[in-house]
Amino acid sequence: MVRTKTLQQLFQRYRKPGDLVFAIFFLVFSVALLTQLGDQTKWVARKSLFVQPRFWPAVAVGGMVLFGTLHLIGSLWSPRIYGRLKEMWFWARSLEYVAWFLIYVYLVPITGYLPTTLVFSVLLALRVGYRDGKMLLAAAGSGLFIVILFRGLLQVKIPGGAIYEHLPDGIRAFMLTYM
């Protein structure tokens, strides 16, 4: 009994809501990878262990399983703080902004970096609750600044929008190069 208590103490830590869910998910993911180790990596005959293509993936996945198990034990033996579902809902809500981001990425090569960024910044500002004209103007202004800085001045590799092809010659070249 004393020994069990001692072991429990050794693994106890501060655990936030949702910790157990993540610990279980990580261990399941690690074990799933471990089962795939043979299929997904190669063992080359007549080569020493340390230069095998399988060696480092095995070290990594083995470590994930080992530490993941110990982390899960720690999670199980640590005092629970309630609010797991609420926390998971918070994680899930981030998917909405993933969608926002990916739609933005998808649209840039079609509708052009400048127009898409302006619309994206303002709509996102509206979505997160800003209704004040000043904040919306600031969102549009910062979008414009970002485009001018990165595309116009630093010339980072962002393709010109397909929509720009429909612009008159003089403006088209400018927009394709700088906006």
Added chain:
Amino acid sequence: MDIFLSSLEILARWDVIIALMIGSFGGVIIGSIPGVGPAVAIAILLPATFSLDPIVGLIILLGIYGSSAFGGAIPAILVNTPGTAVNALTTYDGYPMTKAGDGRRALSLAYFSSFFGGIFSVVVLILMAPLLAKVAPHFGSREIFLAALLGIILVVLAHRGQIMAAGMMACFGILLATIGLEPVNYSQRFTFGQSWLSSGMNVIVVVLGLFALSQAFLLLLERDHAPDAAKVEGNLFGGVKELLGHKRVASVSASFGVLMGMIPGVGEFTAQFLSYTYAQKTSKKPELFGKGSPEGLVASETANNAVPAAAMIPLLALGIPGEALTAMMLSVFYVHNVLPGPQLFEQQMDFVVAIYIALLVLNVLVLGFLMVSTNKLLKVVQIPTRFLGVLILTLSFVGVYSLRNSFTDCVIASAFGVLGLILKRLNLPIVPIILGMVLGGIMETKLRTAMPRLKTPLDMIDRPISFIIFSIIVAVLIIHVRVLVIEHRKRNQSDGDDADRLERTTR
């Protein structure tokens, strides 16, 4: 002398000077905005710097890295919200000083402590450069492998109370480094037949997801918040005189910063912890710590600002990044075909010295900037957090998409963004993933290169430097286990005492 002149020549270009100013002023501004931080800024700017000259790109990033802690002290002291994670300790004594009406004094002391830490660190590096140039060539594959292994072990052990989580994240990072086409036997590893996994996981995409996108998601989802308004009146030069009264604490803290910065995987937090503990233990007024002690403030700010320059040592001399920010900078070197490592010290010493000089100038520029712009920066501090989220998400696009114009990269970065958000919410470490990824790749390559020359495993440590590094690894592990056992015994003893007390009371 020739090297010094040659390095001045590298720096005496208008683009380098502008980069230095953008990096240093930009770093202060970024550091002063709670919720952004240098990691997010560097991750976003990284791909944009690829089109620049290596020294220009590197100086912008280095400027942000080296100056953000200066800026982070402003909200930490005036509104009790650290601008960057390394300013958290500054709130302990800085904010109580503000509450007691000493905000200006605290800010000034923090600025000059940071300045002293930065300058001290660079001077030590410059003095050490000849020694490093002599030692670095003795680092072969096995030494670099062992140093990288030491880095991984230290980054895991440095996360006290979260060692299991740090271990699993470091291993996950190592796994990410192995995904894709393996370069020697050309076999696929963990690609599951997917072509988009064949080229492997790009470290910048992962970094952007874990640091920038996760922060954007977090800020967009959490309650909107804008730090309170604050104002500083009068000049900020008083800190020089006060700092001179704390010479001992400042020197020891700066030394801790340099030492901890040089060791891969350790960094600011350990340096601050050691400095703060030292300052408190040797103080004549230890009871003031946490309630507005100037010594505590000096210890925290000197130590955190001495780290960035020192962290460049393992990066430049061995090609081993000690933490996430230097890991990001490593990619700037790779993109420009500048390979940090012993050969850099042998062949391009002027480049190394140029970086040190840039760091020296950076500290002077930042101090001057802060003297005239603190009140203006206080307005930047007040940007609402959700608005920052909008900005970071818009900027993240530049970072991820400009890399290869790949939609897939953006999807991968988003997935890591969600993972980063979960880890941040659970207070689990993120840095080990990045270090595992970078150091894992280094370890695999170096071990493979070293193997043909080794007849038995013991040959791995038959050279003096490899033996020393191996001994350090063993010592670190033994010390860690010993500390765990001692702590555990103490806890058991105090539990036993509590039980006895309870028994006596119930009788």
